[in-house]
Amino acid sequence: MEYIRRHLESRILELSRSYAAILLTGPRQAGKTTMLRALAGKEGIERNYVTLDDLTERDLAKNDPALFLQLHRPPVLIDEVQYAPELFTYIKIHIDAHHNPGDFWLTGSQVFRLMRGVRESLAGRIALLHLSPLSQREIVGAPCVPFTTDLDRLRDGQDLVQPVTAPELFARLWKGSMPGVISGQTPDRDIFYSSYLATYVERDIRELSGTVDALKFSRFVTAVAARCAQILNYSAIAEDADIDLPTAKAWVNILETLGIIFLLHPYSNNVLKRTIKTPKVYFYDTGLVCYMTRWSSPSVAESGAMNGALLENYTVSEIVKSYQNAGLEPYLYFYRDRDAKEIDVVLEGDGKLCPLEIKKTAAPDKRLTRVFSVIDKSPLRRGTGAVLCLADHLSAFDRENLIVPIWMI
Secondary structure: OOOOOOOHHHHHHHHHOOOOEEEEEOOOOOOHHHHHHHHHHHHOOOOEEEEOOOHHHHHHHHHOHHHHHHHOOOOEEEEOHHHOOOHHHHHHHHHHHHOOOOOEEEEEOOHHHHHHHHHHHHOOOEEEEEOOOOOHHHHHOOOOOOOOOOHHHHHHHHHHOOOOOHHHHHHHHHHOOOHHHHOOOOOOHHHHHHHHHHHHHHHHHHHHHOOOOHHHHHHHHHHHHOOOOEEOOHHHHHHHHOOOHHHHHHHHHHHHHOOOEEEEEEOOOOOOOOEOOOOEEEEOOHHHHHHHOOOOOHHHHHHOOOHHHHHHHHHHHHHHHHHHOOOOOOOEEEEEEOOOOEEEEEEEEOOEEEEEEEOOOOOOOHHHHHHHHHHHHOOOEEOOEEEEEOOOOOEEEEOOEEEEEHHHO
């Protein structure tokens, strides 16, 4: 089984030289522990390892955190630290007493629940990073470049990534981006995803919300997957999954907490008052979406009713990963107003808004860029826009509007 090098590696080693603690969050099976243990081998120091999935260790960490840290002395890698938030205060005491960079490497699979404990105890002492499933650049061994519509940067980087055809792109999208599948550790994708979901229901979902009907939860994930890249409609999801509205909202929150989905919020400001308020929902891994919505092969996914939504989900998640893998926060939104004007993605940065449209076509029409003018009223300057599509090379409609192949992200 081959280890796939992760873009975050260099960022972690760099932050380890100045921060006493690093917390790496992300969904289960995304490769957090594998990467940190591989990095620990390169450090040249003896780093202890302990996982709180081990119930004996978890019990000790919760009930006697001081003894736990005496037994597992820094430098230490503590896995699934969300199970014992009691540790955070004692980690803070140790950091304040010793000030040793790189003493604590922590991982957690429950992002937001975990952040609260961190904020209370370790503010200013900890570097927070997020590891999603593999990006397409990690899979093909290309360098990490946060996505931008800057023409010079795109042109300089296009030779570092191999072009792919539409069927090849949909094959990537359908297979998914979980390291266990990509590395060949679990060659059968269907078996991987079925056991992945069962593990979540058994372990993490019950941990977060008590008793859960496994069948209803599976129906719920399918209902959310069927609406990927769409406005989040709790009522329709609740109806499909045969659950009530509060349960649907709580379960969406759990999927977000576990790093399985993320929400894209609408761009709005005081000038653009007619924009809607509801977010859109995306999955970090399109393989899980295809599995849950029963697309049996890449070609069926490519020709099926969801092909546009799948491609949009894949594209947006790749943009998000390109920032997370550089240790940066992505500032991504979408635009939709009550006049039904819509922009798939609005990328904010350097005082500019860059509008992006995502289309399943190799030859996009310039009329797609007309809607970009709606953000001209915003207080921020409009930056270069782009249509992200299945074109085979980088091109442009004009100076303001590029044509960017999705394989380049």
